[in-house]
Amino acid sequence: DARVTQTPRHKVTEMGQEVTMRCQPILGHNTVFWYRQTMMQGLELLAYFRNRAPLDDSGMPKDRFSAEMPDATLATLKIQPSEPRDSAVYFCASGLQQGLRTDTQYFGPGTRLTVL
Amino acid sequence: AQTVTQSQPEMSVQEAETVTLSCTYDTSESDYYLFWYKQPPSRQMILVIRQEAYKQQNATENRFSVNFQKAAKSFSLKISDSQLGDAAMYFCAYRSSLLSGNTPLVFGKGTRLSVIA
Numbered sequence: 370d371a372r373v374t375q376t377p378r379h380k381v382t383e384m385g386q387e388v389t390m391r392c393q394p395i396l397g398h399n400t401v402f403w404y405r406q407t408m409m410q411g412l413e414l415l416a417y418f419r420n421r422a423p424l425d426d427s428g429m430p431k432d433r434f435s436a437e438m439p440d441a442t443l444a445t446l447k448i449q450p451s452e453p454r455d456s457a458v459y460f461c462a463s464g465l466q467q468g469l470r471t472d473t474q475y476f477g478p479g480t481r482l483t484v485l
Numbered sequence: 486a487q488t489v490t491q492s493q494p495e496m497s498v499q500e501a502e503t504v505t506l507s508c509t510y511d512t513s514e515s516d517y518y519l520f521w522y523k524q525p526p527s528r529q530m531i532l533v534i535r536q537e538a539y540k541q542q543n544a545t546e547n548r549f550s551v552n553f554q555k556a557a558k559s560f561s562l563k564i565s566d567s568q569l570g571d572a573a574m575y576f577c578a579y580r581s582s583l584l585s586g587n588t589p590l591v592f593g594k595g596t597r598l599s600v601i602a
Contacts, residue, residue, distance in 0.1 A: 402589055412576065412592040425589070458528060462590075473520075474580075474590060476530035 373477035387449040392461030402462040491593035508577030516582040524574040572600040
């Protein structure tokens with residue numbers, strides 16, 4: 370049963386610390402999304418990649434957030450330095466796009482981040 | 486930019502009854518996808534149903550069906566024979582169907598559904 374995996378599931382850290390979240394997309398999927406969920410803003414897009422190339426990262430605070438895909442099986446989201454307002458659940462989702470055919474996005478279980 | 490509105494922050498339904506969750510959206514595009522996702526307390530986002538805008542027939546998936554009104558930009562979800570396991574947060578989502586392929590989802594704020602035994 371193919372699924373998106375995310376680590377860690379929970380992270381508690383202090384303000385100013387670096388946080389790294391990892392995502393393993395479903396094997397063969399070529400599009401990866403990072404979403405953030407908060408009570409105030411709901412679910413919002415942070416960034417997404419296709420074939421490992423960033424297509425849109427306009428939802429990310431550029432000064433502290435960075436997203437990369439070192440290879441096709443790993444996506445990372447880093448926050449440095451972290452702030453209390455970054456406390457949220459971060460979801461990774463993956464999907465397949467081949468030609469004009471687009472696939473459903475499948476979500477990972479999320480990383481719940483708490484910044485004290 | 487596209488927007489998705491869910492006007493019912495909370496809904497409740499008696500077990501075995503039917504409930505309808507509302508969703509409206511705003512877009513200037515003619516081709517797009519619409520989705521309903523379920524998020525139980527585990528936080529996992531689970532796809533419930535999807536609708537392609539070019540299809541006139543409403544999508545159905547077992548006890549879940551949609552009423553897609555393209556002209557009115559309305560996309561409601563009907564849950565029949567509600568079960569305790571249906572209790573969750575439900576999100577309506579829009580996705581552009583650009584030729585560039587799998588594009589990001591735009592979500593509504595969600596509707597929290599309670600099922601009463």
